[in-house]
Amino acid sequence: MFSAVVRSVALALFQGDADPSPPRSRWLRFRPPRWQPLAGHVDLVQVADILVALLLFGSTFSQFVGWNDEAKLPVDDQLLFLASAAFSLPVALRDRWPLGAWRVAVVLLPSALWVIETIRPGPGDPPYTAAMTVMYVLVAYSVAARCDRRITIVVWVVGALAAWIIHPDSMAVVTVIVTVALLFGYNVRVRRNATARLVEEERRTRLAEGAQAVLEERARIARELHDVVAHHMSVIAIQAEAVPLKAAGDPVQLEAGLAEIRSLSLEAIAELRQVLGVLRDQDGRTDTAPQPGLDRLDELVSNARAAGLTVRVGRPEPLGPLPPAVGLSAYRIVQESLSNVMRHSPGSTVTITVEHDGHALRLRVANAGGTAPGGTEGAGQGLVGMRERAALLGGTLEAGPVDGGGFQVTATLPIAVAATEETT
Structure with missing residues (x-):
């Protein structure tokens, strides 16, 4: 039990990785016109994340500068810049590296919380801003939607413990918000996996049906070959054995018997060609010669x-x-x-x-x-x-x-x- 917990924590903090980004529809990922300077495809989801990250950074930095001007103990602008990046950088990274974005948030949030506690007016209030809430909800959703369930559980535990340490009075509200985001992302992951399994099962079913059709066709051809070869070869073998005995040295009867064997051989060859004709046809056309009845x-x-x-x-x-x-x-x-x-x-x-x-x-x-x-x-x-x-x-x-x-x-x-x- 303890080793499983340690393994889960190690996956979340150091060793784990997220699933690849799900395939986009052609409306969310497209190749720009040739005259555009952009290379490769344009992913509208990543573009939206970057725009949201820039908006969060700009609004947060502006808010911090205003608080800093009013504070009696002003904070250096570099710390304000770092604190603003803590609310924006994880959003910019969440689509390409969701687990890495969460780790960046865990590392940078303490500095941002210290800045807020230092310069924000109204001491005693929860040290949470709208930008922080938006950032963490988006990152938590991405982790739950693209990472293993064990990692999602560790993210939930870390979030709950951090809320209890930072501001115990608001722990319940913060835990509920994080839980909803994680459950929503986990539900999306479950549905994606179920859809992927269904697509894989359908692919395997089509392959199995194709293989079964090939086996049935082989069985049909083998059955036709067996009927043709077994019958004609049996008759030819018996005729070849009986003709010399029946002719008893008479060249006329011997010639007639050999002609009969030749006729049977030609008939067998004709039927074999009819059965194998479809195999020789590159276009898959069936032989139009009438089947015997x-x-x-x-x-x-x-x-x-x-x-x-x-x-x-x-x-x-x-x-x-x-x-x-x-x-x-x-x-x-x-x-x-x-x-x-x-x-x-x-x-x-x-x-x-x-x-x-x-x-x-x-x-x-x-x-x-x-x-x-x-x-x-x-x-x-x-x-x-x-x-x-x-x-x-x-x-x-x-x-x-x-x-x-x-x-x-x-x-x-x-x-x-x-x-x-x-x-x-």
Whole structure:
């Protein structure tokens, strides 16, 4: 406790410093015209402080000279000058160095009080003048508004003790005046700090939102890349393995199989270019090429059958118009489901069911056990991506093994919600 008190007193008298001056509005701080001899910016607050300081100095010195002429024990003019500076110099310094201004006032006030007690008529009255009151109130406010709370408390204690020592009868009035000035300044400091914290929080929020948007965009691009690469590469890998066996030395069938692989490779490259087009665009323009939808379901089925799967499709004819977001998500979900079947259950039978009732699109991709051993387990990003696609549209997706072996993916994608979001 004692060390904390000593630390606070040391901060107020020797070690402490004030916060920087708060930023001014353009009405209080401006750059003068070029033809003016003044350099830099003009701060109207500091100009006002200097004018007030000159006014206090002139009025106080004139008052002291008048008292000195009437006194029986006149005081030297240099002391009158120093006493007048005690009421004006702290005001001139209070904006740039508020704590330094208070220290200057504490050092110079004893000489000013001695001069007042010596030459002022009417002994016994409180040795306070209007200039002294104005000076100390302004300086105390500046200290409370720009310094640590511990320093403000020390300033209040010093002011109260000085009032009790100088003139005990007026101590209550002086303490109230100093307290009001300090409380007002402290309230301003609290509000400034709260505003600064709010601005900093808003800045951090904007940065966080920007970072989140970047992560979401990365996730979207990664999801698109995964769907494109996983599907096409799976088909190409199976085709590359099956074509030599199927051709059995027949150059015609071998050539046809290689042409099919080439066609799949070109299709994969085209979709990759479409996904990455926005990243290459310096102006941030999006690729205007149409995104795939369920109208290309037959291509997925054809590729899957070419890879050795038996695929059955059940869908209404005609399917009806779908919002682009729903069509793309449905296409990617079916594409990823078929890719998983190719990797984990090659040679199996797949049933694709598409239902559309005007309110929601329902997909079901189910497969029985494969006729050949499946590949290694993946990282599970395909299922995560499918669930994210459904969730972004306000839909649901369930995936898991079924009785008797096999796997099933069921997705429900709302249509009305997606259409509304695209319109807005």
